[in-house]
Amino acid sequence: MFDLIVIGGGAAGFFAALAAKKMNPKARVALLEKSAALLSKVRISGGGRCNVTHACFDPILLAKHYPRGERELLGPFNRFQPRDTIEWFESRGVSLKSEVDGRMFPTTDRSETIIDCLLSEADKLGVEILLKQKIETIKPGFTLITKDGTSFQARKLILATGSSPDGQLWAEELGHTIQPGVPSLFTFNVPDSPIAELSGISFKEATVRIKGTTFTQTGPLLITHFGFSGPAILKLSAWAARELNEKGYNFEILIDWLPKLSSKETLENLRLLKEEAPQKTLLSENPFQLPKNFWKHFCPPKRLNDFSSKEFLELTEKLHSNIYQVSGKTTHKEEFVTCGGIALKEVNFKTMESKFCPGLFFCGEVLDIDGITGGFNFQNAWTTGFIAGTSCLNSPF
Ligand SMILES: Cc1cc2nc3c(=O)[nH]c(=O)nc-3n(C[C@H](O)[C@H](O)[C@H](O)COP(=O)(O)OP(=O)(O)OC[C@H]3O[C@@H](n4cnc5c(N)ncnc54)[C@H](O)[C@@H]3O)c2cc1C
The missing domain is CATH 3.50.50.60 (FAD/NAD(P)-binding domain)
Incomplete structure (x- = not known):
């Protein structure tokens, strides 16, 4: 005994x-x-x-x-x-x-x-x-x-x-x-993602939100060849583990690539830059100091003067509420x-x-x-x- x-x-x-x-x-x-x-x-x-x-x-x-x-x-x-x-x-x-x-x-x-x-x-x-x-x-x-x-x-x-x-x-x-x-602590698959070619680029801070829910996390984010990984994603997968399971791991996420700025501030920055340096390209100016290849993917290669207010609005929207369709998950090893x-x-x-x-x-x-x-x-x-x-x-x- x-x-x-x-x-x-x-x-x-x-x-x-x-x-x-x-x-x-x-x-x-x-x-x-x-x-x-x-x-x-x-x-x-x-x-x-x-x-x-x-x-x-x-x-x-x-x-x-x-x-x-x-x-x-x-x-x-x-x-x-x-x-x-x-x-x-x-x-x-x-x-x-x-x-x-x-x-x-x-x-x-x-x-x-x-x-x-x-x-x-x-x-x-x-x-x-x-x-x-x-x-x-x-x-x-x-x-x-x-x-x-x-x-x-x-x-x-x-x-x-x-x-x-x-x-x-x-x-x-x-x-x-x-x-x-x-399962909890997994990464998100985004099949046929247009940014898969940017695999390996990491961000010190991004905010990721699951569309239609209140689940949101801010933290380091990594673009991978299959989708998104990094602490922000892993934490989100933990908090929303049950809900994502119920959705069959099919859901939309919204990424804010500039979480420290409001949309209003981003737009204002773009407008001021256009006033200060109209002949320069927005691509070369990279005002938000985003990773070079990532910015190249996001920003049309033209002079600041050639951007309309509508284009600035669209770019701001993309920088703060970038939508991706997640289909499936990958185990974080x-x-x-x-x-x-x-x-x-x-x-x-x-x-x-x-x-x-x-x-x-x-x-x-x-x-x-x-x-x-x-x-x-x-x-x-x-x-x-x-x-x-x-x-x-x-x-x-
Ligand atoms: C790949 C991986 C990496 C991880 N890395 C980390 C990390 O770095 N930091 C962190 O905090 N967490 C990490 N975790 C999570 C962490 O390992 C677990 O939360 C933790 O090990 C749980 O400990 P446990 O003793 O409760 O269970 P377990 O470690 O799973 O131990 C349970 C044991 O019970 C035995 N057992 C089950 N059924 C029976 C039975 N019928 N008869 C006899 N024995 C039985 C099993 O064989 C096993 O040895 C990781 C998990 C994995 C899978």
Whole structure:
């Protein structure tokens, strides 16, 4: 009989098992993983660098990065937030560094560093790790039965099975509601896009809006050979994940290439330039300092004097509300998640315990929580894993 079994050897499961064993050194804690490899997503995350967390230290601001989970994570973030994650890894010899956009990586730029740290901590604390244990049945109490018929008994159980349907199915059998899973963090395909030839051009800031909705995001944008990518698009895909799924990934976007200017200011700039330098071409003047090839694509090659007021109006409209038809999505290889999972109102976020099944706890992506790109998804795994691990063996059941 184990005091605790954690199912799932990902970021959340590891953090939960380590926290539980650290707090209760005498407890028998096991971590069961169905595959032959541990921490697989950590290994491939952030392009092999592992974007561990985000340099955002205000719990209220931090919670705002979660399209699903903002309200529920506020309390947990007051107990374990990125500052604690940094401290946790630093105190075990792993330094993290921030990039200009706030993403935090190990200074080695290798996800292996994070994996080695978690494995060595598990070894030091004496967490029993069992691989190739695909749990197929869970009976209340708890009895766990694997694919090959082996059974395990545990007083407490933590489900950390990520977006795999297994964990969600058991939670459903134990009385929980499951929000259906749909992809989040993807890029937009614009087939036959007239600007595909500009692939590779990036913008520090553009505003992208989904037509007919209130979803809008401002941030870096990248033109790719298949459409649009970059943080503005990825964040938009996260916030509008469900709605875009319902639309079958067919929708229109409006791009404002000059989000710092109003249309009125853009028009005024064009008029003033025409007055000041009528013989020059608008193309060579490039008054908004847009990438050269992009501007060439947008701007007719003629002298300023030859532009009519109507043409200036049309150009302004194109610069501020440029319409594209999106048809389809592409998986973003550096980071992707599934939105959906166990309904949050059925979980006590002070302990991560099920409100329906005493002794059962949840953490990580098995819950209906997902963050925007930038390290927020791992932070959810660390925070909810830490809370589940520190509370499970102390709860009365
Ligand atoms: C390519 C990629 C890159 C990413 N990069 C980043 C990043 O840089 N930063 C970031 O914040 N987020 C990133 N993410 C998201 C992040 O990896 C996840 O949010 C996080 O790993 C979730 O952790 P988890 O432990 O909840 O689930 P998982 O990591 O999915 O772990 C669940 C584990 O449970 C096991 N399991 C499932 N069913 C059973 C069963 N029946 N029996 C036993 N074991 C079972 C699975 O095999 C798996 O090992 C990335 C995701 C992907 C796919």
